[in-house]
Amino acid sequence: MSNKIAAPDAHKVSHAYQDTNNVPSRIRALPDIVANQIAAGEVVERPASVIKELIENSIDAGALSVTVSFRNGGKSLIEVIDDGHGMGRDDAILAFERHATSKIQDVADLKAVATLGFRGEALPSIASVSRLSLTTCPGGGETGVEVIIEGGKLKDVRDAPPIPGTRTQVRSLFFNVPARRKFLRSESVEAAHCHEAAVREALGRPDRGFTLLRDGKAVFEARPESGGEIDRRIAALFGGKILEQITPVECAYAGMTLSGYVSRPGVTRAGRDLQYVFINGRYVRDRLVGKALADGYRSLLPRGRFPMIFLWLTIPPDRVDVNVSPTKTEVRFVDAGSMFHLVKSGVADALQAPGGRERPGFAPSGVGLRRDFAGPAAVAKTREFYEPVAALDTSEKTDTAPQAAPAQAEPAQAELLHFDTAIPDTFVAVGQVFKSFILIEDGDRLLLIDQHTAHERVNYERLTLRYREGRIDSQELLFPVQLELTARDADLMRRAVTQFERLGFFLDHFGENSFVLRAAPSLLLETDHQAVILDIIDTVARDGLGASLDAVGEAAINIMACRGAVKAGQTLDREEIRNLVESLKRCRLPFTCPHGRPVALTLEKKDLLKGFLRK
Ligand SMILES: Nc1ncnc2c1ncn2[C@@H]1O[C@H](COP(=O)(O)OP(=O)(O)O)[C@@H](O)[C@H]1O
Ligand SMILES: [Mg+2]
Numbered sequence: 001m002s003n004k005i006a007a008p009d010a011h012k013v014s015h016a017y018q019d020t021n022n023v024p025s026r027i028r029a030l031p032d033i034v035a036n037q038i039a040a041g042e043v044v045e046r047p048a049s050v051i052k053e054l055i056e057n058s059i060d061a062g063a064l065s066v067t068v069s070f071r072n073g074g075k076s077l078i079e080v081i082d083d084g085h086g087m088g089r090d091d092a093i094l095a096f097e098r099h100a101t102s103k104i105q106d107v108a109d110l111k112a113v114a115t116l117g118f119r120g121e122a123l124p125s126i127a128s129v130s131r132l133s134l135t136t137c138p139g140g141g142e143t144g145v146e147v148i149i150e151g152g153k154l155k156d157v158r159d160a161p162p163i164p165g166t167r168t169q170v171r172s173l174f175f176n177v178p179a180r181r182k183f184l185r186s187e188s189v190e191a192a193h194c195h196e197a198a199v200r201e202a203l204g205r206p207d208r209g210f211t212l213l214r215d216g217k218a219v220f221e222a223r224p225e226s227g228g229e230i231d232r233r234i235a236a237l238f239g240g241k242i243l244e245q246i247t248p249v250e251c252a253y254a255g256m257t258l259s260g261y262v263s264r265p266g267v268t269r270a271g272r273d274l275q276y277v278f279i280n281g282r283y284v285r286d287r288l289v290g291k292a293l294a295d296g297y298r299s300l301l302p303r304g305r306f307p308m309i310f311l312w313l314t315i316p317p318d319r320v321d322v323n324v325s326p327t328k329t330e331v332r333f334v335d336a337g338s339m340f341h342l343v344k345s346g347v348a349d350a351l352q353a354p355g356g357r358e359r360p361g362f363a364p365s366g367v368g369l370r371r372d373f374a375g376p377a378a379v380a381k382t383r384e385f386y387e388p389v390a391a392l393d394t395s396e397k398t399d400t401a402p403q404a405a406p407a408q409a410e411p412a413q414a415e416l417l418h419f420d421t422a423i424p425d426t427f428v429a430v431g432q433v434f435k436s437f438i439l440i441e442d443g444d445r446l447l448l449i450d451q452h453t454a455h456e457r458v459n460y461e462r463l464t465l466r467y468r469e470g471r472i473d474s475q476e477l478l479f480p481v482q483l484e485l486t487a488r489d490a491d492l493m494r495r496a497v498t499q500f501e502r503l504g505f506f507l508d509h510f511g512e513n514s515f516v517l518r519a520a521p522s523l524l525l526e527t528d529h530q531a532v533i534l535d536i537i538d539t540v541a542r543d544g545l546g547a548s549l550d551a552v553g554e555a556a557i558n559i560m561a562c563r564g565a566v567k568a569g570q571t572l573d574r575e576e577i578r579n580l581v582e583s584l585k586r587c588r589l590p591f592t593c594p595h596g597r598p599v600a601l602t603l604e605k606k607d608l609l610k611g612f613l614r615k
Helices: 032-043 047-060 089-094 122-128 178-182 187-204 230-238 240-245 287-297 336-352 451-469 487-495 497-503 529-542 549-563 574-585 605-611
Strands: 065-071 077-082 131-136 144-150 153-160 166-171 209-214 217-222 246-253 256-263 275-279 309-314 417-419 428-433 437-442 445-450 474-484 506-509 514-521 600-604
Touching (some): 032 122, 047 065, 047 077, 047 122, 047 187, 065 187, 089 144, 089 153, 230 240, 230 256, 240 246, 287 309, 437 451, 451 574, 487 529
Parallel strands (some): 065 209
Antiparallel strands (some): 065 077, 077 166, 131 166, 209 217, 256 309, 506 514
């Protein structure tokens, strides 16, 4: 058996000498056991970290199937069994040497890491804070070997029956580091973290099979997808229903590819759970990727609501540095700009693609109208579908614990109204109801359009376009309006006066804190200009965006779009209805208002028939 692991041993050399001035040396190289425990402080935060590292070793060993089990939130036992290439006797021992790895050999390799592991830290770290047993056998070998290590001390190396791969058992995590053990959370919290760690790995590699058992019970079983079909993997982990709520992303740019799924417009969640980004199969949390995603979703998300994200980014390994943190969840991009563009436009394009109106299974079996359909919450109904996964708050800064998954999922609620993403080409405008909603007949469905939200969307897109072109239609006021501002507002206004002109507001400075408004955007002719201007200034001041002119534009357009839109309670005639729907049809993203509230809901004829018991 060839020795796959290159073990540097320089770190074992310990020099204790006195210099020529006879000053005794204070510095000593730490014994391995101490060094490993220090490394464990970074690599092994909790049981879930052990699961992550062991699964990654199995994947790197070419395993096609990985079985993970844990007991008591991973505190008493974690076991990972794989059918990878295994190890010979020498390697199995060497694997526990600090910085011993088979995955890279020199600095050059570090520039293009293609494996999940490469630091050679995980096994020695884990072994230094637990009772570990590793049984392994190289492919085709006749005898296996079991290595037993307790608290970093090698206890035994003995023959074992040949198994097709490697089995690692980690018991009593932190038994010898009481301080760390004390900081572990409740069993259910740790179990939720373990679950999440396994989900991340299983999502990252759809081509491998994964089984997760918690206290002996199967949590999920995901078969290997030979074609790497990620939709099937998502379904295996979160339930098939989720597929109806996501839309595919597929694009390439500058040698990078992006593929996966994101939630359809209008489908949002209260938290950032169900957001997974993988770079070359590695789960990462990256601020820049997050920003690109947010930009891609711009104007489709209500405040405090989040999309579902399942994205796989492939970047040539030498274009991304994964050696940034010990847990490797952070990365550095050689070409951050291109990555940003790829993610942002990839997501934006996917959201623009006409949403499929045919969504089998989306319609409910029963009849019953959700009362809260008007709010964005109504369209965020993934909860019942994914519930097996704990709602984890994985945000790095907060130390909030994940809530363990409730034993029972919420009963699926029957719904008659569906969030819709397609405004029909030809339609019959039935009329207006409650002076708030427009009714449209389109084949076998009835569309209800929120007149204010719809108009807001139309205005928003029109204004954004004109603003970019540098001209928003403006009209002289018959009676100029005098504005008395506070010192703060006046200061802001002075700095943003050209910006306001681009927005269509022409103001003259009229001494100290006074201004005179001579012309206003045509869209807003019938509104209270002063109120709009003060609104814009307020938002800008509150968000602390005083300096950034583009931010002023963005905030202003949002406000103008809303102020210039018809309100609920306003009667619309046929002509106005038709104009509004026609303009909406031409929108790039006709699904939500700029704040993410749905524009249209549909009622299917077949559901009506069902309701009237006419089948
Ligand atoms: N499940 C496994 N199957 C085969 N070899 C393994 C397995 N786990 C670990 N190894 C070997 O042990 C070495 C050390 O593992 P680890 O400490 O996790 O470091 P790294 O993964 O960074 O190389 C790996 O490089 C690999 O050669
Ligand atoms: Mg490893």
